[in-house]
Amino acid sequence: MATGIGIVVIGRNEGSRLERCLTSLVGAADKVVYVDSGSTDGSVQMALTLGVEVLELDLAIPFTAARARNEGFACVQRLLPALRYVQFVDGDCEVASGWLPKAQAFLDAQPEVAVVCGRRRERFPQRSIYNLLCDLEWDTPIGEAKACGGDALMRADAFAAMSGFRPELIAGEEPELCVRLRAAGWKVWRLVDEMTLHDAAMTRFSQWWQRSLRAGYAFAEGAFLHGTASEQHWLRESRRAWFWGLGIPLAIIAASLVLGGSGLLLLLVYPLQVVRLARRGDRSARENWLQAFFLVLGKFPEMFGQVKFLLNRFGTGKSVLIEYK
Structure with missing residues (x-):
């Protein structure tokens, strides 16, 4: 058991990907919370079966991944008063065994670092050139970084001090949070260690186009802010x-x-x-x-x-x- 660590998983209709994700986290932390945003594929029931705390979002309020992570963090805080670190994970990712102890040890030894991430890989890079492109995109330099992605271990107090992610952002919320953390004097770090296996499931050009369009939107909003x-x-x-x-x-x-x-x-x-x-x-x-x-x-x-x-x-x-x- 990784003392003082809570995990927030977000997802919607991730099916077997979510099951792999949650199974990889069983017994890995003090508390795991799955935040569901209107799944219709039995994700909530499956998560409950695995003994995971489930938070179902009120869909009357506009949904964003940023909002889901914030509400998941608030839930973990309530359930785990001794929370020191929070690992955010996307529901289409499987967490590598051994990642959390390594990441926690790094943050314990580096008090100036607020966020640590590792190597995210694509599960099936050979299935399409679009999956392969994602795998190449995830392979960012090791060491001090400007930003992290959706999977990262963060100091709970630093996250709370920033009021978490901007809930209105529809994309690019993680780099935006890192901008504010670094402005407050914190550091972001990437380790060489394996962190997660991601399943982009991109097999069509139209999917790649939409994802690139979303990136352009995030660039514009990040530059505006x-x-x-x-x-x-x-x-x-x-x-x-x-x-x-x-x-x-x-x-x-x-x-x-x-x-x-x-x-x-x-x-x-x-x-x-x-x-x-x-x-x-x-x-x-x-x-x-x-x-x-x-x-x-x-x-x-x-x-x-x-x-x-x-x-x-x-x-x-x-x-x-x-x-x-």
């Missing part, structure tokens, strides 16, 4: 989406109107960018080329995500979840 701060949170990512997703296409149209067909030569900037990124990669040739191609292609859905945020923020639009599965 913290773009003027010293680190200019996600400002560069937002500018790149506008440049590659809209600026260059407009330039190509303008050049074609002035120069005729020769203006289309500007289209070559896209394959040239793919070559540049692929040559800079440090993985296998196949992985480098795939990642480079989709990084460039992804600027188009990211740009649409930026537009969606602007319409929601300054127009009559309403923030709704952007889901890919």
